[in-house]
Amino acid sequence: MRVFVDTNVLVSAVATRGLCADVMREVLSAHELVVTRQVLDEVGEVIVRKFGADPALAAEYVGLLEQEATIVRPAGLAGVELRDRDDVPILGAAVAARVELFVTGDRELQKLRKTGGVETVSPRRFWERLKSGGRRRP
Numbered sequence: 001m002r003v004f005v006d007t008n009v010l011v012s013a014v015a016t017r018g019l020c021a022d023v024m025r026e027v028l029s030a031h032e033l034v035v036t037r038q039v040l041d042e043v044g045e046v047i048v049r050k051f052g053a054d055p056a057l058a059a060e061y062v063g064l065l066e067q068e069a070t071i072v073r074p075a076g077l078a079g080v081e082l083r084d085r086d087d088v089p090i091l092g093a094a095v096a097a098r099v100e101l102f103v104t105g106d107r108e109l110q111k112l113r114k115t116g117g118v119e120t121v122s123p124r125r126f127w128e129r130l131k132s133g134g135r136r137r138p
Contacts, residue, residue, distance in 0.1 A: 044062045073096075101126060
């Protein structure tokens with residue numbers, strides 16, 4: 001399954017132990033991770049700014065994600081209004097890339113539920129789907 005993972009989940013996966021780390025292990029081992037360059041740049045910046053990580057360590061994590069992910073371009077998305085306008089081209093990229101799921105901790109994005117065929121879910125909902133027999137990459 002093609003899965004777009006948002007910045008907050010990617011950061012939480014490396015900065016804390018728990019659900020987001022489990023989600024990322026699953027995505028990397030059994031699914032296709034999809035992101036944008038903007039998301040990767042934000043991940044590196046947030047890890048350094050919010051968690052005080054060494055910039056070289058943050059760059060190493062981003063480099064790992066670059067090797068494992070399909071990187072897609074931001075895209076426009078008509079008819080979607082969000083408070084954080086930077087989220088629109090990210091969600092648009094997920095729609096244009098025809099991912100099946102957009103995994104995010106952002107509650108505003110989660111409220112959209114489905115946009116252009118892309119279902120937006122929380123990390124918890126993604127995990128529950130997997131454990132209840134959700135689809136895996138062939």
